[in-house]
Amino acid sequence: MESGDSGRLPFSSKDSVRKRKNRKQKETMSLSSLRKPLPKLLLNNVSCMRNAQMVLRNINVSVHDGTALVLTGANGAGKSTFLRMLAGFSKPSAGEILWNGHDITDSGVFQQYKLQLNWLSLKDAIKERLTVLENVQWFEVLEGKSGKAKPALEFMGLGRLANEKSRMLSMGQRKRLQLARLLAIDRPIWLLDEPSVALDTEGVKLLEYIIAEHRKKGGIVFVATHLPIEIEDAMILRLPQRFPRRKTMVDLLD
Numbered sequence: 232m233e234s235g236d237s238g239r240l241p242f243s244s245k246d247s248v249r250k251r252k253n254r255k256q257k258e259t260m261s262l263s264s265l266r267k268p269l270p271k272l273l274l275n276n277v278s279c280m281r282n283a284q285m286v287l288r289n290i291n292v293s294v295h296d297g298t299a300l301v302l303t304g305a306n307g308a309g310k311s312t313f314l315r316m317l318a319g320f321s322k323p324s325a326g327e328i329l330w331n332g333h334d335i336t337d338s339g340v341f342q343q344y345k346l347q348l349n350w351l352s353l354k355d356a357i358k359e360r361l362t363v364l365e366n367v368q369w370f371e372v373l374e375g376k377s378g379k380a381k382p383a384l385e386f387m388g389l390g391r392l393a394n395e396k397s398r399m400l401s402m403g404q405r406k407r408l409q410l411a412r413l414l415a416i417d418r419p420i421w422l423l424d425e426p427s428v429a430l431d432t433e434g435v436k437l438l439e440y441i442i443a444e445h446r447k448k449g450g451i452v453f454v455a456t457h458l459p460i461e462i463e464d465a466m467i468l469r470l471p472q473r474f475p476r477r478k479t480m481v482d483l484l485d
């Protein structure tokens with residue numbers, strides 16, 4: 232009996248050790264899944280209407296710190312609409328956009344969320360009568376910051392023009408000024424609509440560089456573009472064409 236009992240004991244103790252191990256493994260797994268960071272931004276089945284037409288349909292994207300998302304697609308596919316929605320200018324007609332798990336359409340959340348955003352679009356909001364430097368400083372003042380305007384302009388190759396009236400600037404220089412503003416204000420989420428338009432080769436390189444540096448600090452970058460921009464490990468979201476394409480002059484020439 233004794234030997235029989237003692238013979239069974241090691242098995243039952245092995246069993247309980249194995250069970251304990253399994254339990255521990257399960258606990259570790261559930262802990263690690265708990266620890267998995269929330270996406271900074273989550274678009275959950277988002278659709279968006281403009282002018283009574285569905286422009287974006289059932290978009291699902293999750294974006295973590297350091298991510299770049301490049302939006303591509305034909306004219307009218309909805310790239311700017313996507314950015315406008317993230318900026319809070321348009322509301323999703325269905326689905327939700329969560330920032331740190333909170334719905335950005337909630338007004339309390341939006342007050343905090345909008346302070347994270349840096350918006351760059353074709354409408355450059357440059358004040359013609361201010362100098363180039365004042366145009367950046369003006370944004371700094373609104374932000375309660377100071378001291379970064381000059382270095383940002385110098386970095387973007389506009390140091391020499393800092394005291395010129397901004398109406399003197401060429402298109403590419405205006406774009407560089409917008410990028411200098413982005414650097415001076417330094418907010419974490421960049422929404423860039425066609426940021427490389429009008430930039431020369433060096434300007435595009437600078438743009439690629441500042442995007443890479445921003446991401447290294449954990450910044451998030453959304454870029455809507457038709458032009459190739461080198462962004463390492465970017466997620467690409469190609470928005471579908473909204474209407475069947477009619478024949479164009481290009482097809483006739485082919």
Ligand SMILES: Nc1ncnc2c1ncn2[C@@H]1O[C@H](COP(=O)(O)OP(=O)(O)OP(=O)(O)O)[C@@H](O)[C@H]1O
Pocket residue numbers: 281282286304305306307308309310311312313455
């Ligand atoms: N201000 C507006 N009011 C109403 N509808 C608009 C407005 N702007 C754009 N739209 C509609 O939304 C659709 C998507 O436009 P959007 O500007 O998002 O496209 P896009 O992909 O950025 O185009 P592009 O490559 O030409 O910049 C357009 O086809 C247009 O019908």
